[in-house]
Amino acid sequence: MEEERTNIPAESTYDTILIVDDDEINRAILENIFSSQYKVxxxxxxxxxxxxxxxNKEQLCAVLLDVVMPEMDGLQVLRRLNEEGIPAQIPIFLITxxxxxxxxxEAYELGVMDVISKPVIPYMVDRRVKSVVELYQARRRLGSVVERQQSELLRQAEQIIELNRGMIESLSAAIEFRNGESGEHVRRIHNITRYMLTQTELGEGLTSEEIDSIALAAITHDVGKIAIPDAILNKPGRLTPEEFEIMKTHTVQGERMLEHIPQLKEHGAYHYACDIARHHHERWDGRGYPDGLKGDEISLWAQIVSLADVYDALxxxxxxxxxFDRGEALKMIREGQCGVFNPALLERFFAVEQEIWKFYGTNGEA
Incomplete structure (x- = not known):
């Protein structure tokens, strides 16, 4: 009978009162008070x-703890429980x-909910313990509701983020299709940019969230081409000087377009996207466009996207x-035939280019 009474059923949840007392009579009195309402x-x-x-933290709804006991007294037990943060989860009553x-x-400092004097008065103990147990249970229910609401809000936020990402990718891919491409160009620019920031020292000092935002922003680098006439955008031959001047405007057009998408302004990629769209054709020697930025005046992310764009185009x-043959393309980049790049950026690019090439498939075809 004693064994059956002292075991705590594993399937119970916050419905058991634990009586810790070396006096069998005291335990019997307290059990008699609570056994009709709780498991004991x-x-x-x-x-x-x-x-x-x-x-049994998930089963206990209250602990009635004596002070003077063998092996460990009540305060020693309390000190240990306080270290584990138990009093915030389970109300503890000191019986003394x-x-x-x-x-x-000390008992109150260690988190005891109440101190009950012996000999106990049944109706008083019942009322005091029951009120606190109900308070803790209500708090748990509220906490559970709040947690579910937070989880739902997080799920909805993730859906919105994915929707925004999908819209950005779709818009950028649409530009590529209009330009006669498959849409894979923007995906490769994303992958190369992210790889350079995660697998080289270039990403040092950036958080994973910032790197994700930069990689996403890289997708929008050519979004301004939507404003370029088809006759120029898809011209098979070399552009005339006048046509090239119009083509160059896709950088500022892209920035303006991004600035007029209200939803994008709330996204972490917005600042990077505007910068990359405007400056991915700047050159390390200052002879790029549209602003003639030179050296480190060009942001790191714009430099990386610029190099990735040239590599993929070649x-x-x-x-x-x-x-172009891969070897020839690398030779052209190294010799500055397709723009002038930060030497430190080139060094890191060539160090990992063999891995980047894997983005183009096992047969090396883009």
């Missing part, structure tokens, strides 16, 4: 009581015949040219 478990010393509490001011002060077939 017992421990006849502090060490056993501590073990039961730590092993005599308690000095120092004992009571090794990919376009309406105006066939794909």
């Amino acid at each position: 478990a017992e421990a006849d010393n502090g060490r056993l009581g501590l073990e039961k509490i730590l092993c 015949e005599e308690a000095s001011n120092s004992t009571m002060r 090794v990919s077939k376009r309406v105006y040219k066939d794909a």
